Amino acid sequence: MQSFSIISKIHEGLSQKAYSCKELTQSYLDAIAKENGALNAYTLPTPEKALESARKVDEKLARGETLRPLEGIPLTLKANISTKGIVTDCCSKILSGYTPVYDATVWSILESQNAVLLGKCNMDEFAMGSSCETGCHGPAHNPHDETKVAGGSSGGAASAVAGGVAPYALGSDTGGSIRQPASFCGIVGLKPTYGAVSRYGLIAYASSFDQIGPLALCAEDAARIFDVLAQKDPRDSTSTGKKESALEALKKPLSGRIVGLVPEYFAGLQPDVEKALEEAKRVFESLGCTCKTVSIPEIRYALPVYYILACAEASSNLGRYDGIRYGYKTAHYTGINEMISKTRSEGFGKEVQRRILLGTYVLSAGYYDAYYKKAQLLRRKIQRAFAKAFTQCDFLLAPTVPMTAFPEGFTAQDAVQTYQTDICTVPVNIAGLPAVSVPCGFDADGMPVGMQLIGGSFQEAVLLNAAHQYELAARSQSFRSAGKGVEL
Numbered sequence: 296m297q298s299f300s301i302i303s304k305i306h307e308g309l310s311q312k313a314y315s316c317k318e319l320t321q322s323y324l325d326a327i328a329k330e331n332g333a334l335n336a337y338t339l340p341t342p343e344k345a346l347e348s349a350r351k352v353d354e355k356l357a358r359g360e361t362l363r364p365l366e367g368i369p370l371t372l373k374a375n376i377s378t379k380g381i382v383t384d385c386c387s388k389i390l391s392g393y394t395p396v397y398d399a400t401v402w403s404i405l406e407s408q409n410a411v412l413l414g415k416c417n418m419d420e421f422a423m424g425s426s427c428e429t430g431c432h433g434p435a436h437n438p439h440d441e442t443k444v445a446g447g448s449s450g451g452a453a454s455a456v457a458g459g460v461a462p463y464a465l466g467s468d469t470g471g472s473i474r475q476p477a478s479f480c481g482i483v484g485l486k487p488t489y490g491a492v493s494r495y496g497l498i499a500y501a502s503s504f505d506q507i508g509p510l511a512l513c514a515e516d517a518a519r520i521f522d523v524l525a526q527k528d529p530r531d532s533t534s535t536g537k538k539e540s541a542l543e544a545l546k547k548p549l550s551g552r553i554v555g556l557v558p559e560y561f562a563g564l565q566p567d568v569e570k571a572l573e574e575a576k577r578v579f580e581s582l583g584c585t586c587k588t589v590s591i592p593e594i595r596y597a598l599p600v601y602y603i604l605a606c607a608e609a610s611s612n613l614g615r616y617d618g619i620r621y622g623y624k625t626a627h628y629t630g631i632n633e634m635i636s637k638t639r640s641e642g643f644g645k646e647v648q649r650r651i652l653l654g655t656y657v658l659s660a661g662y663y664d665a666y667y668k669k670a671q672l673l674r675r676k677i678q679r680a681f682a683k684a685f686t687q688c689d690f691l692l693a694p695t696v697p698m699t700a701f702p703e704g705f706t707a708q709d710a711v712q713t714y715q716t717d718i719c720t721v722p723v724n725i726a727g728l729p730a731v732s733v734p735c736g737f738d739a740d741g742m743p744v745g746m747q748l749i750g751g752s753f754q755e756a757v758l759l760n761a762a763h764q765y766e767l768a769a770r771s772q773s774f775r776s777a778g779k780g781v782e783l
């Protein structure tokens with residue numbers, strides 16, 4: 296099988312003793328030291344932790360043992376994925392210096408495989424944002440053009456992978472935060488079905504939407520990572536695990552598949568994005584797929600539904616940051632009420648405060664029925680509309696974002712305009728479905744364009760199979776690494 300996988304390439308290099316895991320890890324750490332000033336992808340490199348895992352891997356190799364699927368592979372984790380003993384601050388002042396006393400399940404799984412943690416990476420504060428500019432460590436930059444945003448909220452993860460300073464990353468996606476930065480940085484980002492991957496230890500933004508998933512250089516790597524992570528976890532009652540191996544399904548031919556094109560996703564696209572999507576459609580047709588129009592008019596409600604429900608959940612989830620138990624606490628106060636309100640006013644950034652206020656408003660007695668309840672009803676309607684669409688096709692092809700990466704500073708100007716850039720990603724989170732963003736070309740300035748493949752519940756194998764076959768057919772035109780980092 297032709298492969299673009301950096302994971303299998305590294306495993307080959309390690310088992311053939313082309314380099315030791317220590318040398319491999321050191322080359323990534325050196326690249327981070329050199330490139331991170333320009334990218335600001337990492338907020339906390341963890342070289343000691345990385346080298347300790349590398350030593351265990353080298354010992355195993357010396358004993359002639361075979362490596363497990365992600366053993367010895369370096370990675371970076373978004374700053375909202377809990378790591379015992381390593382600061383996990385969600386890029387928020389209110390959690391500055393917060394060091395969890397337990398691991399997120401995804402990291403427990405990887406650590407038990409001796410995965411090499413290179414560090415924690417940049418994000419929008421509490422994962423609220425679309426540009427990776429709202430965090431307290433400053434913006435992550437797009438490796439294709441450092442004056443443009445890396446996307447958000449998992450911008451640091453995408454910048455690190457596209458910049459060649461991490462082979463892969465784990466991010467979280469509540470309304471597009473894996474797929475949108477993947478699209479802006481020209482890499483693959485998979486948002487799994489709600490429940491496929493444990494959320495235990497993911498610092499909550501909006502719990503009924505949040506999912507952890509991989510940002511990787513190709514669909515095959517995303518499949519390798521997904522297969523390892525998608526396990527039922529007794530510590531997350533919403534986790535169910537997965538149905539079939541995504542890696543094994545990659546080879547399947549696509550002939551006979553029906554690709555749904557939802558006209559509602561194609562309104563108001565930047566012309567270069569439209570052109571790239573048109574080209575992607577032709578690639579799928581050349582692989583034997585039939586494209587068919589499948590309308591989902593309910594998508595027009597998606598953006599308000601998402602921003603009402605996500606803010607409502609955020610206002611409840613973020614209630615725990617009060618300066619009493621952990622995290623930032625204001626220095627001067629008289630009385631408990633002033634302490635809490637000053638802590639929260641000083642500790643949360645502007646965007647997070649906006650969302651907490653919006654969330655408490657839509658949940659308050661006089662407005663609950665008008666906003667929150669109505670949005671919940673519309674959520675069901677959108678879920679049913681997607682379920683109906685999948686009776687007519689195998690997967691949907693859509694843009695990931697209506698545009699390519701925008702210049703830094705744009706989001707600070709107009710919050711609502713920024714929310715509108717999430718129009719193509721939020722419907723999937725509302726419906727709990729899986730979706731993958733795959734690079735499918737470039738705009739006139741050389742910035743990457745991403746397409747989104749959306750599947751029915753637990754159809755990750757179908758999506759990654761389609762993404763992989765697409766890459767085989769089109770990769771030469773669609774992929775260009777911006778990496779100045781590690782050359783293997």
Ligand code: GLN
Nearest residue numbers: 422424468469470471472
């Ligand atoms: N951009 C969306 C928001 O700001 C999505 C964020 C996310 O997926 N975490 O809410």
